[in-house]
Amino acid sequence: MPSNVVLVTGVSGELGGRLLSRLGARPDLERVVGVDTAPPGAGVLRELGRAEFVRVDIRNPLIAKIMTSAKVDTVVHAAPACHPAGSGRYAAIKEANVIGTMRLLAACQNSPHVRKLVVTSTTAVYGASARSQAVFTEDAELFPAAAAGYSKDAVELEGYVRGFTRRRPDVGVTTFRFADLVAPDFDTVFTRYFSLPVVPTVLGFDARLQFLHADDALAVLERATVLDRPGVFNVAGTGVLSLSQAIRRAGRVGVGVPRLAMSPVGTALRLTRQVHVSADLVRLLNFGRVVDTERLTHEFGYSPRWTTREAFDDAVTERRATA
Template identity: 45%
Template sequence: MTGAARRLGAAVLRDLLRHGVAGEFPVDRIVAVDLREPRPEDRVEGVETVRADLRTPEVASLIARVRPHTVLHLDVLAAPAQAGGRTAMKERNVIGTMQLLAACQKSPSVRRLVVKSSAAVYGCASRDPALFTEETEPHRPPRSGYGKDVTEVEGYVRGFARRRPDVAITILRFANFLGPDVQTAFVDYLSLPVLPTVLGFDPRLQFVHIDDVVQTIRAAAGETRPGTYNVAGAGVLTLSQIARRLGRPTFPVPAFTTSTLGAVLKRTGLADFTADQLSLLTYGRVLDTTRLGSRLGVTLRYSTAEAVTAHAGAAGLRPLISRTAVATAEQRLTDMLADRAVRRQNGVFGEDEGSNGVGDWKEDG
């Protein structure tokens, strides 16, 4: 498994050790590969850890020595900060995948390959369909950033599939992650005290809880049902609905200022926003996940709304105005309006006061 030193990798390792892989073979040896050593809290006992740079030919000797049956390629980074810059991120995503696939192609032991991809391959555009199926071609393919990286990664995987038709290949296109200890650009955005939005747009969004991500990867590793699968929690939330659930006020900004806003957020360290993230906040994206359940047999535990709620609780996101205060204010307003109606019906107010409402509000304070 590549990308083992990050929190997702550690969660997948623990899950594999706890449950094994549902399918035709048990887990008897796991080799965790990453460029750096895992942090103490991400170390997993019972796993063989190897430091290796996928961009170099050393990955070929590693595959030849380990002779794996299943390869889980999770080392596809979503943000430049995770790799130390955009150039290093692209090298790890694209060059690293090329080297890994070249090594797997030469290894007769490899029979299964699972690749972590992203819904970012669909891009974001004003003419996008209401639902993206796995066969939907994007109106505006990603031309930069993470979206372009995962598009190239999937292209190399398809080439590998033609050269090694005996290998069962599964590509998982995930929506944005949410949940405990998840650190992404979108999580940084949701943590801002005020959520900047694009003026005139209210995008439809989906999320997937980190526990469902781990479950899906385990299922894909154990089931011989190759293919490409969209993975997202059921249901849809608009950005305005998410802001209300988190108790965050929004601040609309003109579309032509979004790139400047993203640069400011990045320089101040508040959020690592890229162009594809800003496009998502403008147009949104919704996935059709029918195939995930009908073919791979995975039923996600969390809907999109439940993933947002669970993430807010785990991350300690508290509304700037408490829900109790909002409910109290609503009840006071309802009682005041009801009292006003009763008093008017009973003729408490004069005709002039009843017509313009001035007396009502003065007497009620």
């Protein structure tokens, strides 16, 4: 059955806001409602089309009333954040990611109208360590729960989603594990990192990285909204870039520092508000991470338009040219 009334969370973010405007332009959707604690950017507000914005925190019980009164049948949870670009309070982001997801799922569980849930997660759930697999499939073991940080939050979030699936087997659930998002006009941790005059790297390591262009992320979210494609899917541009290759393509100079020194370097960058170098990001820059996307192509029916290299060049190189 086609979607009729769609609710999108996290619309003050770049991904959620642009998804709201894309869905608002679709004549086949009866109603599209975006929710967040702050409105979308000015550019999104000018292009909302038939979509509408409601200021509400998904941790507030009011979200359940909105879903019931609007008879929402499809929920797109685009609010979760991983690897925040700038400095921020981890506790606040964790509460928004984890507690917000719990409250939203409770509202979905109690709604008689919801029949589809689309969730944005991250490939960070696989972690990054010396024991990591060369390539992760969706069936791989997730990051050990004992670890801390945004990766652990994403694992916890997915656990709540699996619990919801067991309690509401009548609801089709699609979970996307996105590689790190990049785009020329997206402010992300990697566009900031590769914009540094001198890029700090972990001495002796040259991590393999994958990127996902925001256009492809929006395309799969829109497709999952209007079509029934339940399952868990890795989403990344094909191919890989080593960290040293990426630094050269960005026209920057990399400087290797001992791993133990990355923490004070990251602290200095946070204090100057340049880039948020979290412990999760340091592990990724140390060991890298690559995922398999065959299930996305063959079961979900989508092949990313942008390769990892093309996405990186479009985002970082174009950003440098226009800076």
